[in-house]
Amino acid sequence: MTKNVRVRFAPSPTGPLHIGGVRTALFNYLFAKKHNGTFVLRIEDTDQNRYVEGAEKYIIDALNWCNIPFDEGPGKNEKFGPYRQSERKDIYKKYADDLIASGNAYYAFDTAEALDFHRKDHEAKGKTFIYNWHNRLKLSNSLSLSVEETQAKLDAGEDYVIRFKSPQDQTLALKDIIRGNISIDTNILDDKVLFKSDGMPTYHLANIVDDHLMEITHVIRGEEWLPSLALHDLLYKAFGWESPEFAHLPLILKPTGKGKLSKRDGDKLGFPVFPLEWKSPEGEVSRGYKEDGYFADAMVNFLAFLGWNPGTEQEIFNLEELIAAFDLERVNKSGARFDPDKIKWFNHHYMQEQNDEELAAIFQQKHEELKDIDVNYIALVVGLIKERATFISDFWNLSSFFFVSPKSYDEKAYKKSMKEGTRELLTELSAVIQTIEDFEVENLSATIKTWITNKEIGFGKVMMPLRLALVGALQGPDVFDIMYMIGKNQTIERIEKLATS
Numbered sequence: 001m002t003k004n005v006r007v008r009f010a011p012s013p014t015g016p017l018h019i020g021g022v023r024t025a026l027f028n029y030l031f032a033k034k035h036n037g038t039f040v041l042r043i044e045d046t047d048q049n050r051y052v053e054g055a056e057k058y059i060i061d062a063l064n065w066c067n068i069p070f071d072e073g074p075g076k077n078e079k080f081g082p083y084r085q086s087e088r089k090d091i092y093k094k095y096a097d098d099l100i101a102s103g104n105a106y107y108a109f110d111t112a113e114a115l116d117f118h119r120k121d122h123e124a125k126g127k128t129f130i131y132n133w134h135n136r137l138k139l140s141n142s143l144s145l146s147v148e149e150t151q152a153k154l155d156a157g158e159d160y161v162i163r164f165k166s167p168q169d170q171t172l173a174l175k176d177i178i179r180g181n182i183s184i185d186t187n188i189l190d191d192k193v194l195f196k197s198d199g200m201p202t203y204h205l206a207n208i209v210d211d212h213l214m215e216i217t218h219v220i221r222g223e224e225w226l227p228s229l230a231l232h233d234l235l236y237k238a239f240g241w242e243s244p245e246f247a248h249l250p251l252i253l254k255p256t257g258k259g260k261l262s263k264r265d266g267d268k269l270g271f272p273v274f275p276l277e278w279k280s281p282e283g284e285v286s287r288g289y290k291e292d293g294y295f296a297d298a299m300v301n302f303l304a305f306l307g308w309n310p311g312t313e314q315e316i317f318n319l320e321e322l323i324a325a326f327d328l329e330r331v332n333k334s335g336a337r338f339d340p341d342k343i344k345w346f347n348h349h350y351m352q353e354q355n356d357e358e359l360a361a362i363f364q365q366k367h368e369e370l371k372d373i374d375v376n377y378i379a380l381v382v383g384l385i386k387e388r389a390t391f392i393s394d395f396w397n398l399s400s401f402f403f404v405s406p407k408s409y410d411e412k413a414y415k416k417s418m419k420e421g422t423r424e425l426l427t428e429l430s431a432v433i434q435t436i437e438d439f440e441v442e443n444l445s446a447t448i449k450t451w452i453t454n455k456e457i458g459f460g461k462v463m464m465p466l467r468l469a470l471v472g473a474l475q476g477p478d479v480f481d482i483m484y485m486i487g488k489n490q491t492i493e494r495i496e497k498l499a500t501s
Helices: 019-034 055-065 089-101 112-124 147-155 203-213 223-239 265-269 296-304 319-325 340-353 356-366 375-388 392-402 411-417 422-434 441-455 459-471 479-486 488-499
Strands: 006-009 038-041 105-108 161-164 171-176 180-185 193-196 218-222 245-249
Touching (some): 006 019, 006 218, 019 055, 019 218, 019 245, 019 319, 038 055, 089 193, 105 147, 161 223, 171 223, 180 223, 223 245, 296 319, 356 392, 375 479, 422 459, 422 488, 441 479
Parallel strands (some): 006 038
Antiparallel strands (some): 161 193
């Protein structure tokens, strides 16, 4: 690839960043880094009515948490700034005027009431109203009006929009990296609004102008923008500019595989759809993957596989491996089903990769019961139980017996373990343990197993009630690890407590 690759992620600050947006940002980031390019963040805030306070900061915080920070954008390496479209609005009018001067756009003065009348009239006749070549000369615009009439309306300050003049009777040959060749009949295109009399461009004009001025080489965006590809291609041609290459990513589908995963699905389906927790200006709180205990690496690895595959059996990729393996031509056309169990699987894997000391510090912070316990001891416990954990929030249930003696016993486990003669065996076992001076795991195991063998009884008759005494249930890591960790006195105390229960 000879071009200096430049890609952009261009979200609107209308609320929290959906994980579909994170996936788009990730694919842009991976592509840029694969080709030693630049990942640009642009904030598309031309729709001021939908602007939400705090949303831009949330977007930046989310990218940083995912370890996919932008190279260039608001407040960072502003080579082509500003990077907020609301701060660029003076730029766009010139380009809208250029399109009018070249005959590729026109002023339209139709009122909202007039357009609504035409829509309803078409609906009544079983048709769809489209503002384009077949009716634009019958409507109120600078194509149907004389130059003098048009100027008079502009001088009088009448509201207007600038519409793109879609060509008639042409077939566009478009190319998408993911979807291949696409043909579009221009007769079905409507004359999209590019600019409004309030001085603000629509998405279509601002998007094209900014991508050109920021020297964007590849536009990687969601499938929902595919219907806009024809217009954007025509705009590049109208300006006489070289078009970037386009790639439209597949939709992320609900877990059922039916319908797009939306921002509203998180609460309904019981899992987050945002990377970070979001508190709306009205005080509503939406869950985030970070706050729910997911690791950023797990989320990134999971999202990478929503629509892309490396062509191998490998599923676990760190960010550097993803960059090396990523290829837009291996992105699927069809929608990718969101599987909440799969991201838990990834999180469980990345749990095993975490540093025990760091996990212990977080665990200690979350539990009042641990505040006075040496963090190094907690780290040893974490090392024993984390293979059974998916989240740090699982740790207490998996390890509480390392810190506090069980207050009760699991009913089913008690019935299974406590048979005739079990209490006597536990009393004997306690006496054996009293004699053990070298209270290390290997010595504990050898001594107790030898005692059981010499008594010629089944191991389960001792090991099950021993585990019950130590844990309160038939679960947990190796019994001898538990004994070593809690110490001799606590081990004997717990065994005797069960023996006399």
